[in-house]
Amino acid sequence: MTYLIRSLGRSLVAYVVVAGLWITASSLIPGFGVFAHLRYIVELGAIIGFAAIGQTLTVIGGGIDLSVSAVITVAAILLPMLSFAPDTTGLGAIALTLLVASGIGAVNGLGIGYLGLPPLIMTLAMATILQGVLVLIAGGSAISVDNAALTWLGASHAVGISATIILWALAAAATLFWLHGTRSGALIYAVGTNPEVSRLSGVPVQRVTLWLYVAAGLCAGIAGLLLLAMNGQGYVGIGDPYLLSSIAAVVLGGTSILGGQGTYLGTIAGAVLLVTMTALITVINASEGWRSMILGCLILGLLPLSGRDRSR
Amino acid sequence: MILGARAVSKAFFGNPVLRDVSIELLPGRIHALLGENGAGKSTLINLLSGTLAPDRGALVTDGRSVPALSPRDARRLGIAVVQQELSLAPHLSIAENIGLGVAPRRFGLVDYRRLATLVAEVSAQVGLTEPPHTPVGKLPLGRRQVVEIAKALARRPRVLILDEPTSSLAAPDVSMLLALVQRLRAQGVAILYISHRLNEIFGFCEHVTVLKDGTVTADRPLAGLDPLGLVRLMVGRDPQDLFPAYRSTASEEVVLQADEFRTVGAAGVDVTLRRGEILGIGGLVGHGQEAFLLGLGGAVPARAARFQIRTAEHVRTAPFASVAQANAAGIAYIPADRKKEGLLLPHPIAFNLLLPSFAHDRMRRRRRAQERTITQALAQRFGIRGDLLRPVQALSGGNQQKVALAKWMPLAPAILLLNDPTRGVDVDTKREIYLALRAMAAEGKAVVLLSTDTPELVHLCDRVMVFHNGRVATTLAHSDATEEAIVAAALGLPEHASMTEAAA
Numbered sequence: 088m089t090y091l092i093r094s095l096g097r098s099l100v101a102y103v104v105v106a107g108l109w110i111t112a113s114s115l116i117p118g119f120g121v122f123a124h125l126r127y128i129v130e131l132g133a134i135i136g137f138a139a140i141g142q143t144l145t146v147i148g149g150g151i152d153l154s155v156s157a158v159i160t161v162a163a164i165l166l167p168m169l170s171f172a173p174d175t176t177g178l179g180a181i182a183l184t185l186l187v188a189s190g191i192g193a194v195n196g197l198g199i200g201y202l203g204l205p206p207l208i209m210t211l212a213m214a215t216i217l218q219g220v221l222v223l224i225a226g227g228s229a230i231s232v233d234n235a236a237l238t239w240l241g242a243s244h245a246v247g248i249s250a251t252i253i254l255w256a257l258a259a260a261a262t263l264f265w266l267h268g269t270r271s272g273a274l275i276y277a278v279g280t281n282p283e284v285s286r287l288s289g290v291p292v293q294r295v296t297l298w299l300y301v302a303a304g305l306c307a308g309i310a311g312l313l314l315l316a317m318n319g320q321g322y323v324g325i326g327d328p329y330l331l332s333s334i335a336a337v338v339l340g341g342t343s344i345l346g347g348q349g350t351y352l353g354t355i356a357g358a359v360l361l362v363t364m365t366a367l368i369t370v371i372n373a374s375e376g377w378r379s380m381i382l383g384c385l386i387l388g389l390l391p392l393s394g395r396d397r398s399r
Numbered sequence: 400m401i402l403g404a405r406a407v408s409k410a411f412f413g414n415p416v417l418r419d420v421s422i423e424l425l426p427g428r429i430h431a432l433l434g435e436n437g438a439g440k441s442t443l444i445n446l447l448s449g450t451l452a453p454d455r456g457a458l459v460t461d462g463r464s465v466p467a468l469s470p471r472d473a474r475r476l477g478i479a480v481v482q483q484e485l486s487l488a489p490h491l492s493i494a495e496n497i498g499l500g501v502a503p504r505r506f507g508l509v510d511y512r513r514l515a516t517l518v519a520e521v522s523a524q525v526g527l528t529e530p531p532h533t534p535v536g537k538l539p540l541g542r543r544q545v546v547e548i549a550k551a552l553a554r555r556p557r558v559l560i561l562d563e564p565t566s567s568l569a570a571p572d573v574s575m576l577l578a579l580v581q582r583l584r585a586q587g588v589a590i591l592y593i594s595h596r597l598n599e600i601f602g603f604c605e606h607v608t609v610l611k612d613g614t615v616t617a618d619r620p621l622a623g624l625d626p627l628g629l630v631r632l633m634v635g636r637d638p639q640d641l642f643p644a645y646r647s648t649a650s651e652e653v654v655l656q657a658d659e660f661r662t663v664g665a666a667g668v669d670v671t672l673r674r675g676e677i678l679g680i681g682g683l684v685g686h687g688q689e690a691f692l693l694g695l696g697g698a699v700p701a702r703a704a705r706f707q708i709r710t711a712e713h714v715r716t717a718p719f720a721s722v723a724q725a726n727a728a729g730i731a732y733i734p735a736d737r738k739k740e741g742l743l744l745p746h747p748i749a750f751n752l753l754l755p756s757f758a759h760d761r762m763r764r765r766r767r768a769q770e771r772t773i774t775q776a777l778a779q780r781f782g783i784r785g786d787l788l789r790p791v792q793a794l795s796g797g798n799q800q801k802v803a804l805a806k807w808m809p810l811a812p813a814i815l816l817l818n819d820p821t822r823g824v825d826v827d828t829k830r831e832i833y834l835a836l837r838a839m840a841a842e843g844k845a846v847v848l849l850s851t852d853t854p855e856l857v858h859l860c861d862r863v864m865v866f867h868n869g870r871v872a873t874t875l876a877h878s879d880a881t882e883e884a885i886v887a888a889a890l891g892l893p894e895h896a897s898m899t900e901a902a903a
Contacts, residue, residue, distance in 0.1 A: 269764055270757040277754055280743045287698055287740050288806070289726040289758040347745065 098341040098353025100389055105360045108367065116370050126248065128362050133255035134317070135358040137310035138333040140262050141192070141303025143354045146337050147266070148299045149279035149346030150199060150206030155307040155333050157217035158188050159326030162311025164221060166237070167230040167321055177234035185308045191217070192304020193297065200296030214330075221323050229322040232315055241316035251313055258306070262351045275299065280347030332361050335382065339389055360385075400459060401426055401589045402447060402478060402558045407456030409442055416442045417613045419456070424558055424589040429580060431600045431621065432593045434610035435633055435853065435886065440593055443610070444560055447591070448480045449473035474500070477557035481547050481564050489536030493527070494518045496535050497550045521552040524582075526575045541568050548576065559583060560591045565599060577603060595683055595890055597626045609633055626892060627883065634853060634882035642858035643834055645877065648841045649676035649861045654813055655845065657695075659704035660718070664690030665869045672814065672845045677836060679860030679880070680849040682889045687869035688849050689735075689818060694718065695847070696732030696816045697725030710813035726759055729813035733804055735822055735849075737796070741803035744792035748783065749774040751791045751802050756809045773809055781805040782831060797828030804835065814845045821852060833859060853882045867891045 113120025138155045145152045162184050169180040191213065198209040243250040266272040277285040278295050286292050310329065315321050339357035342349025361382070368378040403423040409416050417439045424430055424447075434440045445451040446458065452467035460468070460476050468476075487496045494514055495502075503513040518531050525548050535543055544564060551559060561580075565573050580590060580603055592604055600607070601621065609617040609632040617632045655672040665687030672678060680688045694701030697719030706718050710729030719725040722732065734740035742751050752774045774787050781801040783794075791802055800820060807815070817836070821829045836859065840846050850856050856863045863880040865872045865888035872888045 267765075270761045273750070273753075273757050273765065274761060276746070276750075277743055277757075280746060281739075283740055284743055285754075285758075287722055287732065287734055288754045289723045290754070291721070291723050291758070347743075 098350060098356060101339050101341065101353055101356035101360055104385070104389070105356050105363060108360070108363050112363075112367055112370075116367075119366075119370060122247075124366075126252070128366050129255075129359060130249055130251050130317075131362040131365070132358045133251045134310050134313050135329060135332050135336055135361055136255050136355060137258065137306050137313060138329045139336040139354045139358055140258060140306040140351065141300075142333040142337045143262070143340075143342055143349065143351045144266075144275065144299050145206065145303050146334075146342055146344060147279050147346060147349050148275045148296060149282065150296070150299070151210065151334070151344075152192075152195065152300065152303045152307075153207065153210040153330060154191065154195060154214040154217065155303070155310075156326040156328070156330035157214040157221075158191055158304055158307035159311035159314060159329050160221055160321070160323060161191065161217055162188050162308040163315040163318075163321030163325050164225050164230060164323070166234060166312060166315060167232040168224075170233055175235065177236040177238075180234055181236055181312065184312065185305060188308025188311070189301050189305045192300040192302065192307075195304065196297035196300030199300065200293040218323075225321075225323050227323065229320040231320050237312060237316045240313075251316070254309075254313075258309070259351060259355055266351060271295070271298075276347055332358075335386060336361055338386055341389075400424065401461060402476070403459040404443070404446060404453070405457045405459055405464070407443075407446055407453040407458070409439075409446065409451065409453050415613055417446075417453075417610075420610070420613070420615055422447075422608050422615075422618070423459075424591055426557070426587045426589050427584050428606055429584055429590045429592055429604045431604035431607040432591055432610070433600065433607060433629060433633055435851075438610040438633070439613040440610055441562070444480060444562055444591075444593070447558075448478050448560060474554065477555060478560070479551035479554040479556035479558070480560040480562065481544075481551045482562055487535045487543055487546060487550070490534060492532045492534055493522075493529060493538075493546055493549075494531035496546055497521060497531075497553045499550070501553055517553055518549075521549045524552060525549045525579060526572070541572060544568055545572055545575075548579070556588060558589045558591070560593075562593045563595065564592075565594060565596060573599070597629060597890055597892065600629070601626070627887065630883050630886050630890070630892075634886055641830055641833070642854070643830075643837055645858060646837075647676075647861050647877070648837075648843075650674045650843070654710055655695075655708045657703045657706045657718070660691070660694065660701065660706070661703070662690050662694030662699055662701040665694065665866070667870050668864075669871070670864070672847065674813075674843050674845055675840050676862070677840050677846045677848055677860045679856035679863035680847060680866065681853065681856045681863055681885045682866030682872075684851060686866045686889070688866045690869070691866070692732065692816050692818055692847065692849050695725075696730055697722045698732060708814075723758065726755065726810060726812070729811075730816065731755070731807035731810060731812035731814070732816040733807065733818060733820060735818040735820075737799050737803050742791050742799060745790050747788045748778070748791045748794070748802055749787040752777050752787070752806045753809075755806050759810055777805045777808060780808075781835065795828075797824045797831075800824050800828065800832065804832070812844065814847070815839060816847045816849075818849050819851050820848070821850070821855065853885050856880060856885055857882055865889050 118124060138159060141152055141155060165187060166180055166184045169183055174180055195210055195213055198204045199206050240250050245253060266275065274290050274295050277290055278292050282292050311326060314325060318325065336354050336357035338344060339360055340353025342353060364378055364382055368375070400423050405421050406419045408418050420443060422443065432440055442451065446453050449468035449470045449472055457464045457466055458468055497518050498509065498514045503510040503517065515531065522531065525545050527545050527549050529538065529542065535546055538546065548564060564576060568576065584590060594600060604621055607617060607619065607621050608615060611633060650673055652674045653671055654674055657668070657670050660668040660670060668691055680692065682688045690699065693699045701718040703718055708728055719728065725732065738744060743754065749770065753770055778787055781804070783798055783801050783805065791799060794802065804820065820832055824832065836846055836848065848855065848860060857880050860880065861877050863875045863885060865875065865885055867889060872891065875884055
């Protein structure tokens with residue numbers, strides 16, 4: 088637990104900003120501070136949060152994943168097309184979809200880890216190829232989902248908290264455990280700091296990289312399913328907003344874009360911060376333009392704060 | 400005197416590299432500069448060519464004394480350097496490289512027609528027959544060296560400094576260079592010639608300055624000296640109390656045997672390694688020693704006609720495909736470049752100490768309490784003081800080296816491969832490292848010590864393998880491993896020369 092608190096240091100800024108925004112908004116805007124509304128914000132944050140698990144992992148590992156939005160869209164379009172009769176629960180289709188998403192991540196990981204392609208190029212190429220495939224398969228039409236498990240997921244609650252949030256909490260715990268509680272998680276930081284030192288220290292750099300991108304694919308796949316559950320339909324372009332917001336969540340959370348430093352704990356706050364901003368803009372009925380401008384300034388403003396903490 | 404230095408001193412980060420060094424270059428004289436790796440030759444060249452400024456002392460040009468030269472001064476004075484590490488731009492053509500900085504201009508643009516004339520002129524002098532528009536990156540290494548010489552000539556030098564110009568030249572080009580140098584001397588050019596090839600020194604040069612640990616040990620005409628006399632001037636020093644008394648702990652038990660081991664840069668190496676032994680690896684930089692060590696440690700691909708390793712519970716018959724594999728078989732490689740290869744600089748000392756253990760056995764939870772016990776024990780054993788949660792970059796070079804060595808101990812390697820472990824390390828830490836190496840050998844580990852510091856090979860090692868041109872030139876037993884013998888073998892002198900010397 089102590090290491091979590093210590094690593095919280097640089098992500099603390101994001102939590103402070105979120106808390107400040109919530110308190111201010113709750114006192115000024117009637118209805119903002121209501122439990123149901125805050126829950127809704129966190130629920131929206133879960134989708135960014137899932138996409139940003141992969142982004143956090145790859146960034147800490149010295150890379151980046153530009154194919155998250157494409158994988159989200161793939162999952163949201165693939166699942167409705169995979170419904171087959173014997174699979175009454177819909178779990179089979181979900182498993183298959185996630186397998187495909189992980190497979191896409193594996194291709195990324197093979198290209199980056201084993202062929203030495205730059206992560207930026209590899210994942211950008213992958214995203215572009217997937218976009219093309221999606222247009223060919225789905226065209227411009229939206230595909231409605233009929234999956235029992237997914238419907239259940241979208242509707243279930245436990246003690247007033249939706250299944251989506253519970254799922255995110257579990258995934259966040261698993262991610263944090265991997266990063267801070269296991270030896271293989273420590274190797275991610277090593278690879279992201281200096282792959283050559285890592286290699287000469289006996290770290291299987293290629294394998295670590297492969298698994299990072301597999302995890303990123305899987306998490307983007309889950310994000311796609313959650314988005315589909317919320318939307319009811321999948322269509323080309325459904326995942327597009329999540330590429331930049333996943334990177335923004337990582338950066339706002341204090342993870343170094345240069346790799347080797349950071350934690351998912353900060354990304355969680357980053358994701359919630361992003362959706363809070365959207366909610367605020369919606370509530371005060373300002374234009375989307377304002378949201379983007381304020382967000383951009385926040386990213387710039389928070390960067391030196393978390394950076395100063397790091398260079399201590 | 401065209402160019403000279405008077406009592407110059409230079410230190411890097413508090414380590415003196417040159418101390419009160421004087422040298423005089425005269426027109427029409429070929430002056431040899433000799434010294435071991437790290438003796439300060441490159442630094443002296445950099446001072447003379449305006450790349451570095453001395454801390455103390457003065458430079459003399461045409462009889463005028465100045466505290467330092469700028470690169471622009473050097474160019475104005477006609478000082479040209481043929482670099483050992485090539486300074487050519489690979490994507491530019493031969494002509495453009497030769498013309499860099501001296502190209503004739505018209506209206507602010509390069510006048511390619513006049514450049515072509517200049518290039519044709521110098522190319523003829525050095526026997527450069529390739530089309531001038533060929534990109535330099537397409538040329539083999541030896542031909543690039545010829546371009547480098549042509550580039551220096553295009554500056555119409557009055558002083559020409561040649562820093563190991565023949566290290567990558569083919570034989571015909573060496574005779575070309577000899578002829579060229581003679582011709583330039585006749586024209587009154589002052590030439591400073593740096594080479595490890597003693598036959599060239601005796602073939603080309605009239606006067607010699609020998610550097611040893613940053614001081615001049617000889618400044619005299621070459622006449623009356625023989626190769627071994629020169630070698631003695633390069634290494635002559637008393638071994639101080641730096642080294643622990645020699646006591647062999649080598650056993651008869653072979654832990655590693657390889658026949659005709661080969662890797663990129665080294666070939667045909669036969670090696671036998673015994674428990675408790677310290678095997679020294681010597682040679683001039685870049686003659687295959689490092690490649691051999693990297694190959695043995697699984698860091699670069701390697702092959703062998705026969706390969707056998709018998710550490711704790713491992714029997715293996717092929718070289719390793721990865722560092723991880725080598726680690727698993729009980730081999731640890733400690734790189735020379737701590738900052739780029741040995742340590743994760745921004746991470747805590749403790750994390751660095753644990754990294755090989757994490758990599759070796761990675762499917763486990765972290766146990767912080769247990770980790771703390773391990774790192775504290777390591778820190779105590781190696782004398783690493785202070786908070787272990789500080790980033791390792793906060794430590795001095797010597798302490799960083801201790802971390803780079805200590806981090807392998809939890810794996811209990813049976814074979815340690817050390818690449819120049821005392822480079823850039825202060826004297827006290829050097830001694831600590833020597834004691835640690837002897838202690839590890841006494842524990843029954845086999846230690847392979849690559850060193851560019853010849854006295855280490857003499858005083859610590861049970862045997863010394865000396866590399867020359869990617870092969871083992873000779874293997875010397877402790878009793879035969881004198882500095883003279885090691886340096887002579889590294890220079891490629893025939894073995895019997897040192898033997899007869901020892902008998903005399």
